[in-house]
Amino acid sequence: MTVKGIATLALAALSLLAPACAGSAEGDTLAVFAAASLTDSFEALAAAFEAGHPGVTVTLNFAASSALREQILAGAPADVFASASADDMNRLAAAGALAGGPRVFARNRMVIAVPAGNPAGVTGLADFADPGRLIGLCAEEIPCGRYAREALASAGVTPSPDSLEPDVRALLNKIAAGELDAGIVYATDVAAAEGTVGTIALPAAHAVVASYPIAALAASPRADLAAAFVAFVLSPQAQVLLATSGFEAP
């Protein structure tokens, strides 16, 4: 192939990419960035929202809330942000990235997750200090890691973790596979893992409940649609869906 041929091909490839970028500005696609712990419930919510808004496609981006926050601050094309922590949402608010005040749409309880059958005989938070057990936590930098440390600190336990996972689903998967003996995750994650993990509730004195705020983003070119999605998540219909995933009312 000639050099000219290669250059023509390269240009052709670039021009193929261009309409793909422009297409997202047409207004029929809504980009929702949501905390990893919302994976199952927001897939259901997005489907219900699409059913009520013909022609609209909701694309979901799940990751740790802190990672999503950084992506949004770096200019990622997001229309709505649903966070697992008020802290990450507040930092976006401080940066002027929100279109309106955040609204709490759900709450989630932290629980201890163990592999099915609890082979290591984990009984409570005190076992997290046992170096003989394989303990996993979310990294401190992400919400589920902060909530877990809150619970451990309130029980006076200094954990000896073997791995600090980058998001709650990664942690849960290792517990479900029996590669870790215990970890602290959201109650909804255990509900989503259906039978592959067991759960131990935290005693009331050390209970930690996470609040989930949602907000439309200031940079969204689809402000009306973004606001409609936020209103939908707060609607009774969506609240029923969230409750079936194990979330508690705001």
Place this chain on the structure above:
Amino acid sequence: MSPDPLPARRAVRAPRGLLVLAAVGLALFVVPLIGLLARAPWSRLGSLITSPVVVDALRLSLISSAAAAALAVALGLPLAWVLARLEFRGRAVVRGLVTLPLVLPPVVGGAALLLAFGRRGLIGEPLYEATGLLLPYSIWGVILANAFVATPFLVITVEGALRHLDPRYEGAAATLGARRWRVFTRVTLPLIAPSLAAGTALAWARALGEFGATITFAGNLPGQTQTMPLAVFIALQHDRDIAVALSLVLVAVSLAVLIALRDRWWGRW
């Protein structure tokens, strides 16, 4: 630049289109680097890169990538020789299997490693029951994950060199009475040394940058399994400055090693 001693060579005039594309190619590598430098927290850099997290991660990265490169040589060189020299049924399949990690997403590789060598893995479980040895959550797991993704780079480089080797050199040595092992170490190895060095450097570089297989298989714990790429990823979630500082250290170390290796092993091109 020393003057070229060969009078037969003349200055090459490149086609303009080639130059333009080459410049675009170079920009692809250089622009992100400039981005890193432009966003670097220069005033905090000193304290950031001497923090325990960075020092631990760098130490782990250097040890595990060097060990993975050594493992790649120990296992990849024989594999390359077998693939290049032996005629056997299923060679194409073996070659495909060996190079699979090149195309496989590293996270998939990590998950597969966990299913094989994890505590509940095919081999990992009996190993753990018998000896108490656990590869994940330890530097051994990091080295294994690194070697898994890095070894194919050495295999394809060395296999290519072996195929292009004139078999008459080895034939002559054998005719003169050298045994097979002696032919391999005294004739074959010196002839493919430059490719072996290049393959080792490639494998090392791939291991140094390994992320997906490592975090999936070995986990992430500062001082135990958190290599530089893992530290960068976690830092990106809460402090971009730390992530950029870590990235700069990684870039500097990689460049220094690659440049040093080039001078020592490959000579001047």
